[in-house]
Amino acid sequence: MRAEPGLRLAAVAAVLGGLAVALGAFGTHGLADAVTPERLTTWRTSAQYHLVHALAAVGAGVFAGRRGSAVALWAARLFVAGVVLFSGSLYALVLLDLGVLGAVAPLGGLAFMAGWAALALALWREGTAVD
Template identity: 45%
Template sequence: MKFFLIAGAVNGLLAVALGAFGAHMLEGRVADKYLDTWQTAVQYQMFHSIGLIAVAILMSSALIGPLGSLSWAGYLMLAGIVVFSGSLYVLSLTGISVLGAITPIGGVAFIAGWVMLIIAAMKTL
């Protein structure tokens, strides 16, 4: 649970920093479509940072506790951040469009993470 709390906080920090970087340093340096792509990466990173923190809180609570499905939820959300947001960040900076082909893998990881959170809730609540 400590791991997911730290991972969520670090990714929240990075999302804010990368959002500011995109807004102040990339404007006028990359095409507008890449600024939009960057913003999408930042938003999904922040949403799933909050998800990681929620997983940590649920793991530490007596209500749900440390279930395997909660761990899977956290790891899948973290993998989604790396693959989805990471590929979009690199795409925005490099313009290498083939990176867009791996972005959906991160999206599937996000979805699977939320499914695992639902499963954890159904097992205990």
């Protein structure tokens, strides 16, 4: 039996999805009285983007695994990298109160955008492929 990178990455992304739910709940219940309303909004934005892109990474990873699409595999990787860079830096910014960490978030945003572009390309190629 051979390991499929796309499906392994989808499994990692599924774990990221569960983590997004847990971190979102932590923000709502554990941070509400501990941080400023602005920081709480930052946390919620981070959790929202985290969850959406974890789901996108699951989908791209499954697509890559089932169709053998290297471009979809890259899309999944970029979504995971975006979660780490964008959401991770914003979570750290809120917890550590280090504004400089906000400078990392745009790199995650770029990874998200590149992931969506790669996924669009993979789907376009699949839709125009001749069997």
